[in-house]
Amino acid sequence: xxxxxxxxxxxxxxLIAAPIALILGRSVLSWGxxxxxxxxxxxxxxxxxxxxxxxxxxxxxxxxWAPPWGIELRVDAANxxxxxxxxxxxxxxxxxxxxxxxxxxxxxxHTLFYTAHLLCLAGLSGILITGDAFNLFVFLEISSLATxxxxxxxxxRRCLTAAFRYLVMGTIGATFILIGVGLLYMKTxxxxxxxxxxxxxxxxxxxxxxxxxAFIMVGVSIKLALFPLHMWLPPAYTHAPSAVSAFLAxxxxxVAVYVMIRFIFTVFGIDHVFVDMGMGIILMVLAVVAIxxxxxxxxxxxxxxxxLAYSSVAQIGYMILGLSLVSVSxxxxxxxxxxxxxxxxxxxxxxxxxxxxxxxxxxxKDFAGLGRKMPLTMAAFTIAGLSIIGVxxxxxxxxxxxxxxxxxEQDQWLVAAFVLVGSLFAVMYIGRVIxxxxxxxxxxxxxxxxxxxxxxxxxxxxxxxxIANIYFGIDTSLTTEAANSASxxxxxxxxxLENKVMEGEVLEGHAIExxxxxxxx
Amino acid sequence: MAEFIDLxxxxxxxxxxxxxxxxxxxxxLFAVVMLFGIYSFLSALIFLNLDAVDVxxxxxxxxxxxxxxxxxxTLAMTGRKEKQSTHSSxxxxxxxxxxxxxxxxxxxxxxxxxxxxxxxxxxxxxRYIEESPKEVGLPNMVTSVLASYRGFDTLGETxxxxxxxxxxxxxxxxxxKKKKDLESGLETHRVLHVVAKNIIPLVILFALYVQFHGxxxxxxxxxxxxxxxxxxxxxxxxxxxxxxxxVVGPRFLQWMAAAGVxxxxxxxxxxMYKGGQFLDYNQLAADPIAGQHYGIIIIELGVGITVFxxxxxxxxxxxxxxxxxxxx
Numbered sequence: 108x109x110x111x112x113x114x115x116x117x118x119x120x121x122l123i124a125a126p127i128a129l130i131l132g133r134s135v136l137s138w139g140x141x142x143x144x145x146x147x148x149x150x151x152x153x154x155x156x157x158x159x160x161x162x163x164x165x166x167x168x169x170x171x172w173a174p175p176w177g178i179e180l181r182v183d184a185a186n187x188x189x190x191x192x193x194x195x196x197x198x199x200x201x202x203x204x205x206x207x208x209x210x211x212x213x214x215x216x217h218t219l220f221y222t223a224h225l226l227c228l229a230g231l232s233g234i235l236i237t238g239d240a241f242n243l244f245v246f247l248e249i250s251s252l253a254t255x256x257x258x259x260x261x262x263x264r265r266c267l268t269a270a271f272r273y274l275v276m277g278t279i280g281a282t283f284i285l286i287g288v289g290l291l292y293m294k295t296x297x298x299x300x301x302x303x304x305x306x307x308x309x310x311x312x313x314x315x316x317x318x319x320x321a322f323i324m325v326g327v328s329i330k331l332a333l334f335p336l337h338m339w340l341p342p343a344y345t346h347a348p349s350a351v352s353a354f355l356a357x358x359x360x361x362v363a364v365y366v367m368i369r370f371i372f373t374v375f376g377i378d379h380v381f382v383d384m385g386m387g388i389i390l391m392v393l394a395v396v397a398i399x400x401x402x403x404x405x406x407x408x409x410x411x412x413x414x415l416a417y418s419s420v421a422q423i424g425y426m427i428l429g430l431s432l433v434s435v436s437x438x439x440x441x442x443x444x445x446x447x448x449x450x451x452x453x454x455x456x457x458x459x460x461x462x463x464x465x466x467x468x469x470x471x472k473d474f475a476g477l478g479r480k481m482p483l484t485m486a487a488f489t490i491a492g493l494s495i496i497g498v499x500x501x502x503x504x505x506x507x508x509x510x511x512x513x514x515x516e517q518d519q520w521l522v523a524a525f526v527l528v529g530s531l532f533a534v535m536y537i538g539r540v541i542x543x544x545x546x547x548x549x550x551x552x553x554x555x556x557x558x559x560x561x562x563x564x565x566x567x568x569x570x571x572x573x574i575a576n577i578y579f580g581i582d583t584s585l586t587t588e589a590a591n592s593a594s595x596x597x598x599x600x601x602x603x604l605e606n607k608v609m610e611g612e613v614l615e616g617h618a619i620e621x622x623x624x625x626x627x628x
Numbered sequence: 629m630a631e632f633i634d635l636x637x638x639x640x641x642x643x644x645x646x647x648x649x650x651x652x653x654x655x656x657l658f659a660v661v662m663l664f665g666i667y668s669f670l671s672a673l674i675f676l677n678l679d680a681v682d683v684x685x686x687x688x689x690x691x692x693x694x695x696x697x698x699x700x701x702t703l704a705m706t707g708r709k710e711k712q713s714t715h716s717s718x719x720x721x722x723x724x725x726x727x728x729x730x731x732x733x734x735x736x737x738x739x740x741x742x743x744x745x746x747x748x749x750x751x752x753x754x755r756y757i758e759e760s761p762k763e764v765g766l767p768n769m770v771t772s773v774l775a776s777y778r779g780f781d782t783l784g785e786t787x788x789x790x791x792x793x794x795x796x797x798x799x800x801x802x803x804x805k806k807k808k809d810l811e812s813g814l815e816t817h818r819v820l821h822v823v824a825k826n827i828i829p830l831v832i833l834f835a836l837y838v839q840f841h842g843x844x845x846x847x848x849x850x851x852x853x854x855x856x857x858x859x860x861x862x863x864x865x866x867x868x869x870x871x872x873x874x875v876v877g878p879r880f881l882q883w884m885a886a887a888g889v890x891x892x893x894x895x896x897x898x899x900m901y902k903g904g905q906f907l908d909y910n911q912l913a914a915d916p917i918a919g920q921h922y923g924i925i926i927i928e929l930g931v932g933i934t935v936f937x938x939x940x941x942x943x944x945x946x947x948x949x950x951x952x953x954x955x956x
Contacts, residue, residue, distance in 0.1 A: 115906045122787060123893045126886030129794070169780040171908035175752055178780045219798045226791050233784070245784035252791035256798050267799075290734055296751030306751070318734025 113155050114167035114180045117148050117190060118236055118246075121229035125222050134209075134217035141221040142201040145228060149194040152232075156187040160592060166238070174238065175299035181238030183600075185593035188442060189365045190235045192449045193358045197228045199453065199568035204350035206565050207460050211348040212260050220260055224354070227253035231362045240288045240374070241298045243366065247284065247330070251277045254359060258347040269342035276329055276339040283326030290319035304374050317384065323370055324386065331363030333427060334397030337420045344416035349460025352412060356419050356456055357449035364426050364445060368438070371430070372597040381433050390431035395525045397424030402532035406539070411459050411469045414536050415452065418495060421529055422448050425510055428522065432513050435594050440509035442590035447494075447502035447579065454491035454572035458484050461561040461569065474540055476549030480558045483566055485544045487573045492537035494576045497530045501580040505587075637677050644670045658708040661699045668692035681846040682770040689854045694939055697861055701943065704950040765917040766843045766924065774848070775924040779907045783892050785850075786931050790889050793938040797882070800945040817866070824866040831859035839932045843921070849928040853935025861943050869947055881941040888934030892927045899923070 109116075124144040128137040159165060159182050167180040201224065212220055230250025237243050255277065259270035292298060294315050295306040307316055325336075332340040340360075344352045371380045381387040398421050405417035422444070429441030461484040462477060463469050478485045494501035507526060514523040549558075560566070579586050647667045654660050668691030675684035739746040756773055764772040774782050835856035842848030864872035876884075895907065902911035909923025910916040 112900055112906065119893070119896065119906060122783075123890065123897070125787070126790065126889045129886045130883060167905065169906055170776060171905045171910060172777050176755055177777050215801065216798050219794055223791070223794050223798070226787065226794065229787070239781075241778075242781055242784065245781050245788065248788045249784060249791055252788060252795055256791070256795040259795070260798050286731070292748065293738060294747055296747035296749070296753065306747070314737040315734050316737075318730055321730060322734075 109154075112167070113151065113158060114165045114182045114236060115169065116151050117155065117194065117232045118180070118229055120144055120148050120151070121225045121232065125225040125229060128225055129218060129222045132218055134214065137218045137221040138201070138205050141225050142198065144225065145194065145198040145201050148228065148232070149191075149198045152187065152190045152194045155182055156184070156191050156589065158182075159184045159187040160589065163596075175297045175302040178242050179238040179299055179301075180236050181301070182236055183593070184589060184596050185368070185442065186235040186365065188589045188593050189361060189445055190232060192446045193231050193235070193362065194228070196354060196357045196449050196453050197224070199571055200224075200350050200354040200457075203353070203457055203460070203565050203568040204348075206562055207350045207464055208348060210464050211262060211350075211460075213262060216260055220257070220348075223253045223256040223260070226250070227257060227354070227359075231358055234362050234366060238300050239298050240291065240300055240303060244281065244285050244288060247281055247366075250359065250362075251281060251330075254355060257351040257355070258343050260351070261346055261348045263346055265342075266346035266348075269339075269346040273339045273343040276336070280326045280329030280336075283322045283329070285326075287319040287321075287323030287326060290315050290322065294319070300369070300374050304376065307375065307379075320375055320380065320384065324367070327363055327367045327370065331360045331367060331427075332420055332423055334393055334401060334420060334424065337397070337401070337423075340420055341413055341416040344419065344456075345410055345412045349412075349456060349463055352415075353453050353456035353460060356415065357453040360419065360423055361426075361445045361449060364423065364430075364441070367427075368430055368441070368597065372438075372601050377433055377598075377601055387431050387433055390427050391522070394424040394428035394431060395522060397421055398428070398525055398529040399532075402529045402536070405536040406532055408536075409471055411462075411471055411474065411540055412456070414471075414540070415455055415459065418533065418536065419448075419452060421532075422452070422495075425506065425526065425529070428526070429510055429513060432517060432519070432522075434513060434516065435591075435598055436509065436513040436516055438594035438597060439587070439590045440506065440513045442593050443509055443586050444506040446586055446590070447506045447576075450502055450572050450575050450579065451491050451494045454487055454569055454576060455495070457565070457569040457572065458488035458491065461565050464561055464565065465558050471539055471543050474543040475547035476544070477558070478545035480549065481560050483560055484569070485541075487566075487569045488544070489541055490573050491576055492533075492541060494580070496533040496537060499580075500577060502576050502586075503580075505580055505583050509587075633677060637674065640670055640674050640677070644674070655710045656708060657703055657710055658700075660710075661696060661703065664699065665692045665696040668695070682768075682774075682848070685846045685851050689851045689858075693858055694854045694861075697858070698942060698946060701946040701950055705946065763916075764920045764924075766921070768842070768844055768846070770846070771842050771848055771924065771928075775927055776909060776920055779909075779923075779927065782927070782931065783889075783896070783907070786889055786892055786934050789935055789938050790885055793882075793885050793941050796942045796945050800949050820866050824862055828859045828863055831862070832856055835859065839928065840925070842928055843924060849931025849933075850935055852928075853932040853937075854939055856932070856936045857939035857943070860940050864943065864947065869944065873944075876940065878941055878944050881937040881944070884937035885934050885941065888930045888932070888937065890930075891933065892930030895923050895926050895930075 112119075121144055124140065128141050131137045131140055155165070163183070165182040166174075167182075168174060169178045169180060171177070201221075204220075204224075208217060208220055227250050230246045230248075230253060233246030234243055234250060237246060255270050255274045258273055259266055288298070291303055291307065294313060295303055297303055297306060329336045329339075344356055347355065371377060371386075401417045401420040401424065405414045405421065408414045408417065426441045426444050426448070429437045429439075429444060431437070432440075459469050462474065462481065465481060466473050466477070490501070494503035497503040497507040507530065511523045511526055514520075514526065644667065647663050647670065651660050651663050651667070654663070668687055672684040672688040672692065675681075675687055739748075743749075756769055756777065760766070760769050760772040760777075764776050766772045835852045838847035838855060839849060839852035842852070860872060860876065863875070895909070895912070897906075899908040899911040900906055904911035907923075907927075909920045912919035912922045
């Protein structure tokens with residue numbers, strides 16, 4: 108039974124759990140329940156990944172209707188890999204959020220918080236696993252609505268403006284995706300992604316299809332906060348509750364990056380997107396500017412959460428850069444960075460949230476002297492920060508290594524240089540916080556306050572991520588293997604599709620000739 | 629005849645464009661909300677003209693009906709004049725023009741309107757049209773597609789509605805009234821009272837008809853839930869929120885919203901338990917057609933319950949805020 112439904116369960120489980128969490132009503136109960144469900148989803152996605160690695164593609168026809176008539180869930184190494192990261196972070200964040208949320212969210216809203224978190228998890232899993240373009244939009248809506256709710260739950264009133272901006276931008280993005288899917292449907296008569304891919308190329312060089320491609324790419328770019336469409340992200344991550352920042356920074360934008368990869372590689376085909384439409388160079392330029400500009404912006408902020416938010420936009424630049432290189436190694440670098448960045452940013456935001464829990468502020472100047480008062484939290488911040496910079500023995504190094512070597516493979520020296528410049532900026536923005544924490548004295552006014560280490564419930568998930576940062580930095584076999592088979596698989600499907608299209612065209616040609624003969628005779 | 633219908637369609641599209649332009653330039657938000665209602669009704673008429681009766685029905689009940697009410701309640705909270713914007717409108721104008729140009733460019737290769745050889749009529753649609761009466765057994769194919777072939781999407785949409793209420797509640801919350809606020813509503817308007825009391829049962833009856841007749845004609849859970857909610861909103865408007873709370877309280881509505889989603893999902897779980905895929909209604913009964921029918925009735929009920937509870941609860945949340953700001 109479990110085997111049969113393995114592909115569907117990571118979506119169904121949190122989807123059903125969300126209303127139950129609302130009915131449970133009590134803060135502790137819904138917290139425990141949400142954590143349990145998220146943990147189960149993690150175990151399932153672990154199994155799903157190993158199944159996908161050994162079997163290849165797992166297809167699940169919802170409602171028993173075969174695609175393209177019904178909705179298909181389609182799991183492969185690529186989305187199972189991202190799903191694993193998403194469910195892992197969700198579970199850790201939920202464990203962490205119990206105390207963090209008590210401090211940052213009104214008591215009456217705790218149940219709503221956990222319900223929204225589960226809805227968001229269900230939405231993200233759905234986006235990843237579905238094989239249907241419209242179904243993807245539906246789950247995008249679920250996750251987006253839940254995300255706006257999560258951001259707006261902070262007790263700081265400024266979160267409302269941030270959430271509103273996010274809502275407006277996010278809705279525009281989602282509408283663009285819907286318009287794109289609609290245009291594709293008009294030309295192909297199908298919504299199933301695989302089927303779309305086969306039928307799109309039959310009608311190649313069509314303006315309607317290309318407009319659809321443009322709308323989908325712009326819509327997804329808003330969702331993943333690609334420069335210059337990232338303006339919603341820094342305020343949202345700054346003013347959201349810390350646990351939410353940790354969750355969203357390490358999952359939501361990554362899922363959007365995956366959506367872009369999926370549309371490029373399995374629906375439109377790289378030849379069309381990168382060769383015919385020349386989108387590779389656009390993406391590469393935007394990615395490089397994102398890395399440079401937003402890394403710089405991160406160095407001049409005074410709020411540590413804003414620093415991390417800008418850093419996130421820059422890191423998204425690395426992911427897009429990897430895929431814009433259009434090679435197995437470039438895509439692999441992107442996939443690895445999706446996973447690794449989740450580990451880094453999760454840990455960093457958790458550490459900052461712990462500081463907020465004790466100090467009540469996340470301005471850099473308020474970090475002064477915390478290295479002694481909160482040694483474990485600041486140590487976690489330091490290690491995860493080193494990982495962002497890309498110091499050897501951390502996952503950040505692995506990411507940058509693959510990205511730089513993928514760039515050098517194609518003699519893109521300038522691109523490789525920008526990646527390293529980004530790292531230099533990271534030294535600056537992480538360094539400023541660490542300098543305050545370890546080399547500045549606790550201000551007199553604060554020395555009387557009772558600032559001490561946070562509880563183990565917050566420390567454990569934070570340190571699990573920190574240890575993962577180091578572990579996957581040394582033993583890269585799991586991440587590289589999964590990312591490698593994911594990107595190879597994506598390229599394979601892409602080639603397969605193109606071959607199929609060639610055959611299809613030949614067949615079509617025959618059919619047309621026969622028809623012509625019939626008519627003439 | 630066909631040309632005449634095309635002319636009507638064109639005229640309505642022109643009116644749609646005019647309404648949209650007027651909405652952009654008007655500063656009086658009350659008038660804007662009214663125009664939004666007109667816009668929705670026009671769209672509904674266009675859908676009707678295109679023979680998309682289910683879509684037209686949804687647009688009329690959701691777009692023109694409940695959205696207008698919710699926007700009006702929001703105006704009661706915030707005031708009806710638009711604030712002078714300090715932003716420059718050049719960049720947005722540029723973005724809108726580029727988007728519009730892209731859309732027009734996209735239509736240049738569009739398949740000819742209504743042509744039977746179009747891809748949308750050639751690929752998946754034939755099976756829906758030819759096989760669904762045999763496979764699903766419903767005369768209304770739209771319901772077959774929405775509830776069975778693409779039932780997972782509909783579950784997703786129901787969850788979207790559920791997410792909306794989570795969002796509204798987390799932002800506003802529903803405040804219970806104190807005794808002294810009891811004189812809210814339009815207690816003194818006799819005529820309204822009598823008319824409302826006569827209309828409400830009929831509206832609820834109609835909602836039930838739409839709910840359970842969705843398999844055979846246009847309708848279904850979404851429309852029925854909205855219509856039923858409209859009946860209760862009318863009750864709350866005329867008699868005041870406290871009286872409406874006494875009939876169905878906000879807490880109970882939260883449970884209802886959750887219960888609707890769970891009812892829908894439980895059909896899926898049961899079909900998994902019976903050995904089928906998630907939401908495979910064939911498993912629900914020995915005869916697949918009967919199973920499909922049971923499944924669709926139950927999931928439509930789940931949709932109806934959730935939509936009703938969510939719409940009413942959102943109204944409660946807005947309404948109780950609006951009353952509070954009026955009292956202050």
